[in-house]
Amino acid sequence: MRLLNPISLLPSFVILSRYVLPAKAVDLDPTQPNSIRDAAKKVAADLVGMYANVDDGTIVSGIPGLLTYPPYYWWEAGAMFGQLIDYWYYTNDSTFNDLVRAGMIHQLGDNGNLMPSNQSKDEGNDDQLFWAFSVMSATELNFPDPPEGTPGWLAVAQSVFNQLVSRWSTAECNGGLRWQIYQWLDGYNYKNMASNGGMFQLGARLAKYTGNDTYAKYAEMAFDWLIQSPLLTTDWQVYDGTDVLKGCKDADQMQWTYNYGIIVGGAAYMYNYTNANQTWADRLTGFLTHTERLFFPQDQNGVMVEVACEIHQTCDIDQWSFKAYLSRWLAVCAQIAPYTQAQILPLLQKSAVAAARQCDGGSSGAECGSRWFMNTSDGNSGVGQQMSALSVIAANMITEVQAPYTEDTGGTSKGNPAAGTGSDAPETPAFDTITTADKAGAGILTAIVLGSMLGGGYWMIT
Ligand SMILES: *[C@@H]1O[C@H](CO)[C@@H](O)[C@H](O)[C@H]1NC(C)=O
Ligand SMILES: *[C@@H]1O[C@H](CO)[C@@H](O)[C@H](O)[C@H]1NC(C)=O
Ligand SMILES: *[C@@H]1O[C@H](CO)[C@@H](O)[C@H](O)[C@H]1NC(C)=O
Ligand SMILES: *[C@@H]1O[C@H](CO)[C@@H](O)[C@H](O)[C@H]1NC(C)=O
Ligand SMILES: *[C@@H]1O[C@H](CO)[C@@H](O)[C@H](O)[C@H]1NC(C)=O
Numbered sequence: 001m002r003l004l005n006p007i008s009l010l011p012s013f014v015i016l017s018r019y020v021l022p023a024k025a026v027d028l029d030p031t032q033p034n035s036i037r038d039a040a041k042k043v044a045a046d047l048v049g050m051y052a053n054v055d056d057g058t059i060v061s062g063i064p065g066l067l068t069y070p071p072y073y074w075w076e077a078g079a080m081f082g083q084l085i086d087y088w089y090y091t092n093d094s095t096f097n098d099l100v101r102a103g104m105i106h107q108l109g110d111n112g113n114l115m116p117s118n119q120s121k122d123e124g125n126d127d128q129l130f131w132a133f134s135v136m137s138a139t140e141l142n143f144p145d146p147p148e149g150t151p152g153w154l155a156v157a158q159s160v161f162n163q164l165v166s167r168w169s170t171a172e173c174n175g176g177l178r179w180q181i182y183q184w185l186d187g188y189n190y191k192n193m194a195s196n197g198g199m200f201q202l203g204a205r206l207a208k209y210t211g212n213d214t215y216a217k218y219a220e221m222a223f224d225w226l227i228q229s230p231l232l233t234t235d236w237q238v239y240d241g242t243d244v245l246k247g248c249k250d251a252d253q254m255q256w257t258y259n260y261g262i263i264v265g266g267a268a269y270m271y272n273y274t275n276a277n278q279t280w281a282d283r284l285t286g287f288l289t290h291t292e293r294l295f296f297p298q299d300q301n302g303v304m305v306e307v308a309c310e311i312h313q314t315c316d317i318d319q320w321s322f323k324a325y326l327s328r329w330l331a332v333c334a335q336i337a338p339y340t341q342a343q344i345l346p347l348l349q350k351s352a353v354a355a356a357r358q359c360d361g362g363s364s365g366a367e368c369g370s371r372w373f374m375n376t377s378d379g380n381s382g383v384g385q386q387m388s389a390l391s392v393i394a395a396n397m398i399t400e401v402q403a404p405y406t407e408d409t410g411g412t413s414k415g416n417p418a419a420g421t422g423s424d425a426p427e428t429p430a431f432d433t434i435t436t437a438d439k440a441g442a443g444i445l446t447a448i449v450l451g452s453m454l455g456g457g458y459w460m461i462t
């Protein structure tokens, strides 16, 4: 595993190296498992190289579980671990497992509540959810559980879910979760798709894994709130968020791949959990078809595009990672709602071939650019771009791997339905420990967000 050279994160270095040494992009035949595994291995190695200063599987500097180099925030490291767990699932290559497991364990927080004290006062519900998605994947795939004395992956997912339930707020807008957990963060008055859709998806997954119908009831509650709000429409639009101070009357209509991925994934789990209930099938088909129309434009060769910001290269550091989550959940959808395979597999194949063509940079030659529809790499690389390419490439293994586990079919992660409640509930950080920097930092970011109506494509700032 290579040591991280921070310079390699700079696109100029990529361009320079490509200029000096004519690069050959990663090869991929998405119908051949060996080819998919080989391509994924190269791209994953570069992703891990961006994570930390690693030597032979051990972190030699930096804090486990964090993407050390700003401006990558806590949530994105959580998302990255989910991608690396998927990598292991799809390829059976366990090279990074110890590193991934150690990083995740370090960030679990008190009693596995995913509110680690360095982050908690700045956390949004969606930040916590992206970590929860990763511990849920660890649960579903029997990724090695934390050691005795530390809550199991399942217990951590349950803790987050119980915390979300406790934050559900009916005092305004008939319900829903706010974007931010604490009122001192700007963005507290925004109810967003990632938080509410995320609760929906996590609930559906917990229902499927544990068989406990209470989770499905809460998942439905979150979904029902979304459809009565302006955030999900009858013509299958998935909007970003809505302003509590204006009574949640209008939506910020930005459309992002990850929000669609969250909803498509959640609907697929509900479809599977309910054993092919027609209402969920209709919803799934509706959102999936709209996803294809929006994000796989024919004038970009039908490959996945982050239409809101990619073509003009205006995506921020968070947004470059969003295609990873749509790719991830499209694959899951094809697996657990098999009737969607004929629609989804060609999308994943075409996008994966295009993404692999972008991977020709960096010292290892597998650092990926951002615009999959271009014939040669655009040299715009980073953690998000790398995760997105890894996700869509590895997703092509979906028809080769065995189905996720449930508690009834061999899942072994230790759970605790009461995690995150009672004396186990996270303590609210004392307001007098909130520094001016916390408030100002968050304020600046949100001023940009709300000022330009770009909404929740942004998360937290530390
Ligand atoms: C996956 O790897 C493990 C060792 O890490 C091995 O025992 C197992 O047979 C492999 N499974 C497949 C399907 O290749
Ligand atoms: C919290 O921050 C301190 C100081 O930077 C660091 O030593 C510690 O490892 C961090 N803890 C976590 C869980 O990231
Ligand atoms: C089902 O989940 C609910 C909600 O978390 C919990 O209160 C209940 O104890 C769970 N039931 C079982 C049998 O685990
Ligand atoms: C299917 O799910 C919908 C939404 O939850 C529900 O209203 C309906 O009763 C279900 N249909 C059947 C046959 O269970
Ligand atoms: C649910 O998912 C499993 C794979 O995990 C699949 O075999 C099964 O057919 C799915 N159920 C339905 C109703 O599609």
Ligand SMILES: *[C@@H]1O[C@H](CO)[C@@H](O)[C@H](O)[C@H]1NC(C)=O
Pocket (backbone or CB within 6 Å): 375
């Ligand atoms: C990209 O490649 C395709 C086929 O290889 C070719 O038809 C097309 O003209 C190329 N586009 C550009 C912009 O080079």
